[in-house]
Amino acid sequence: MPYNIADPGRDLDDLIVRRAEVFRQKQGIDLRTGHLAEQIDPSSKVVIARNAEGNREEVAYDKLLIATGARPVVPDLPGFDLPGVMTLKELEDGRRIKAYIEDHHVRRVAIIGMGYIALEMCEALRARDLEVAMVKPRPRFLPWMNESLAAMVKEEVEENKVTMYPGHEIKAIESDGKGLRAVCEDLELEADMVLVAVGVKPCSELAENAGLELGIKRSISVDRSLRTSNEHIYSTGDCADSYHVVTGRKTWIPLALRANRGGWAVADNVTGKRVELDGVAGTAVFKVFDLQVARTGLNSDEARAYGFEPAEVVIQARTRAHAHPGSSTIGVYMVGDTKSGRLLGVQMVGKEGVAHRVDAPAVALHAGMAVDEFSQTDLAYTPPFGPTWDPMLIAANQLLKKM
Amino acid sequence: MPYNIADPGRDLDDLIVRRAEVFRQKQGIDLRTGHLAEQIDPSSKVVIARNAEGNREEVAYDKLLIATGARPVVPDLPGFDLPGVMTLKELEDGRRIKAYIEDHHVRRVAIIGMGYIALEMCEALRARDLEVAMVKPRPRFLPWMNESLAAMVKEEVEENKVTMYPGHEIKAIESDGKGLRAVCEDLELEADMVLVAVGVKPCSELAENAGLELGIKRSISVDRSLRTSNEHIYSTGDCADSYHVVTGRKTWIPLALRANRGGWAVADNVTGKRVELDGVAGTAVFKVFDLQVARTGLNSDEARAYGFEPAEVVIQARTRAHAHPGSSTIGVYMVGDTKSGRLLGVQMVGKEGVAHRVDAPAVALHAGMAVDEFSQTDLAYTPPFGPTWDPMLIAANQLLKKM
Numbered sequence: 001m002p003y004n005i006a007d008p009g010r011d012l013d014d015l016i017v018r019r020a021e022v023f024r025q026k027q028g029i030d031l032r033t034g035h036l037a038e039q040i041d042p043s044s045k046v047v048i049a050r051n052a053e054g055n056r057e058e059v060a061y062d063k064l065l066i067a068t069g070a071r072p073v074v075p076d077l078p079g080f081d082l083p084g085v086m087t088l089k090e091l092e093d094g095r096r097i098k099a100y101i102e103d104h105h106v107r108r109v110a111i112i113g114m115g116y117i118a119l120e121m122c123e124a125l126r127a128r129d130l131e132v133a134m135v136k137p138r139p140r141f142l143p144w145m146n147e148s149l150a151a152m153v154k155e156e157v158e159e160n161k162v163t164m165y166p167g168h169e170i171k172a173i174e175s176d177g178k179g180l181r182a183v184c185e186d187l188e189l190e191a192d193m194v195l196v197a198v199g200v201k202p203c204s205e206l207a208e209n210a211g212l213e214l215g216i217k218r219s220i221s222v223d224r225s226l227r228t229s230n231e232h233i234y235s236t237g238d239c240a241d242s243y244h245v246v247t248g249r250k251t252w253i254p255l256a257l258r259a260n261r262g263g264w265a266v267a268d269n270v271t272g273k274r275v276e277l278d279g280v281a282g283t284a285v286f287k288v289f290d291l292q293v294a295r296t297g298l299n300s301d302e303a304r305a306y307g308f309e310p311a312e313v314v315i316q317a318r319t320r321a322h323a324h325p326g327s328s329t330i331g332v333y334m335v336g337d338t339k340s341g342r343l344l345g346v347q348m349v350g351k352e353g354v355a356h357r358v359d360a361p362a363v364a365l366h367a368g369m370a371v372d373e374f375s376q377t378d379l380a381y382t383p384p385f386g387p388t389w390d391p392m393l394i395a396a397n398q399l400l401k402k403m
Numbered sequence: 404m405p406y407n408i409a410d411p412g413r414d415l416d417d418l419i420v421r422r423a424e425v426f427r428q429k430q431g432i433d434l435r436t437g438h439l440a441e442q443i444d445p446s447s448k449v450v451i452a453r454n455a456e457g458n459r460e461e462v463a464y465d466k467l468l469i470a471t472g473a474r475p476v477v478p479d480l481p482g483f484d485l486p487g488v489m490t491l492k493e494l495e496d497g498r499r500i501k502a503y504i505e506d507h508h509v510r511r512v513a514i515i516g517m518g519y520i521a522l523e524m525c526e527a528l529r530a531r532d533l534e535v536a537m538v539k540p541r542p543r544f545l546p547w548m549n550e551s552l553a554a555m556v557k558e559e560v561e562e563n564k565v566t567m568y569p570g571h572e573i574k575a576i577e578s579d580g581k582g583l584r585a586v587c588e589d590l591e592l593e594a595d596m597v598l599v600a601v602g603v604k605p606c607s608e609l610a611e612n613a614g615l616e617l618g619i620k621r622s623i624s625v626d627r628s629l630r631t632s633n634e635h636i637y638s639t640g641d642c643a644d645s646y647h648v649v650t651g652r653k654t655w656i657p658l659a660l661r662a663n664r665g666g667w668a669v670a671d672n673v674t675g676k677r678v679e680l681d682g683v684a685g686t687a688v689f690k691v692f693d694l695q696v697a698r699t700g701l702n703s704d705e706a707r708a709y710g711f712e713p714a715e716v717v718i719q720a721r722t723r724a725h726a727h728p729g730s731s732t733i734g735v736y737m738v739g740d741t742k743s744g745r746l747l748g749v750q751m752v753g754k755e756g757v758a759h760r761v762d763a764p765a766v767a768l769h770a771g772m773a774v775d776e777f778s779q780t781d782l783a784y785t786p787p788f789g790p791t792w793d794p795m796l797i798a799a800n801q802l803l804k805k806m
Contacts, residue, residue, distance in 0.1 A: 003727060003786055014726040245781070256791045257784050278779040285783035294783055323417040324406060353759050355788035359780075359795075360762035366780045367770035376681040377762075377769045378648070380688035380697055381660050383406055385758035388659045392762075 001094040006124035040210035063270040068203035070238035079173030110191035118197035119288040139167035146333035215241040219252040224276035236262025243279030281365040292354035296362040297345030311402040317391035321383035332395040336371040404497040409527035443613035466673040471606035473641035482576030513594035521600035542570035549736035618644040622655040627679040639665025646682030684768040695757035699765040700748025714805040720794035724786035737798040739774040
């Protein structure tokens, strides 16, 4: 949605991959939109819903999939329900934001939060030439990221004239009738619109009330076949947890590929083809202005928390070969386990060649590869796309010296 | 060099990574340029050379590295020694080509061959607005490549106004004093300059005359520690062979990363740190006009030749997410072994996101991963850089159905 919001001429409906009618007509699915599922009764295998007219409906099941997703966290503070205070999750949110910008001649936007969505949205709003300020409570920007790589991202955002206020905790949003004010202890940001992007939480209440086991961050706990603690109920998508291939333990990383893959796997499992999912490597990528930012696996803090003894390295290399025009800096952070030799994680920042480069260490994490093995891989080289030694190999070679 | 040749304003010396004086002064290496090594006497551990004055010199060694590289194949046919008939390997070749283009007001170039160098050079020459025609004996363009992907490359080359004549075997090059003529059975190409780019062969004569074992395509046979059949003599770079991580057998794929990596590994081995190299996956990438073309591992013909029972698939996907502007087609070819389930190779063509994407299957080949495992990997997703299901995952899912 941020990329669509960036362009006032584009219709948000462009983003619809498949309309409800297609499910109904082409696939023969009894798709009941406008229904709120209120309760699951696992003992009688029935879902109790309320339809658009407010009437109670019961839907019996043999197998049930809970795919309720996640919703934005909205702090329980004064003024977060004011008109002009937005979140971005549903298509309807996008519509609301686009309409509000136009209807209220929005010039200044305050964004609360500095994560993926906040950063993608700050780019989208700057593309529409709006003034953007960002605020968050913790002083550290992208706290999961190596500090020198995070500094590259911060610089890119600031160069694009976004004002950043890390270390300021929001206390309230106020309105004076003309505009909004995001109020912190020692800071006030005036804005025509406020975007709240402080993260999401799983929509797991329905599952919890049905007695299903919840896991990390109250996500719905599922096994490798996406089955919940009830053998007839599956769950996947942003509401459900998954296994992390590096730690072997449960994690909750609500991202698109896992959600989509989980949907197919449940379909297979309920129709009789047994499928188990390996898990996630924690691979994520986002674009902010001209920078690509990617990660896979663990950082050293996470590694330590899971009992590894991490060594880490951060290097700077070039995105193109020696003397090739148009080259820029690429930063690579890499973590390995000094005990087992295993590769544990990689982070990367650069103007080009980051988004897909991170897939290589992601595959290595799935394979449980050692840093030494990874350092020997035959990665692609041609001058327009990298140096002879890929930046990841340079990082791996440096990391090996520390291990 | 092609990228430098494309720009008449750039000095070829830009490409020099380290000058001879640096080796001599900063590293204290007795670097004897202008010396021709004529013979190795392994029994007395001496290299016999001829210096610039034509005098014989003997260089004694404890350990010897043969890094003689490869040289362009030049057909033994009439006219290939005429002025204006060029090859491109050494820096001096690049200088000669740049000077010839300017000094002789070159307008039309015929390229014999249609491999990596030929294709990179056709782009470089078109960037200088020269007329380019390419000719090769076999009718199939990029014969190692899946035909539908090769057709994408051919179309790109032709759209850039390069005339292609596959299926024409060159018989001679003739000169009429004003220009050159590349003569085939039923075709004559007039040109001011002819570039011969029909491949390279290892410079292994010195090694052969010293009684060292040669391998595939007369490359110098080395073990995983880069040692030749003589325990005191190492070899690496384009003159030496290597192991292929998919087949476990010897191969000869003269590319930059392996050459560079081999140099470091020999340095370690002769100075007492034992290093063995895993081998190559056959990863290669090149750019031709706006297309990126990459491969790793085996195609199905190669797979069959090595005793695998390959299944293959070719898919077309998009380089960006549904409805994201600027998207284009990406073609992915994938091969797996129906016996073992292993991933055997991947090829890719597209305007973006190919060069680094191929690193992921390259890592998978090193890890001996099954197609099924690869299909479960957590690859990066964000709308500007790909669909939710990465094109490689789409290919893997399709391939699994055939396996």
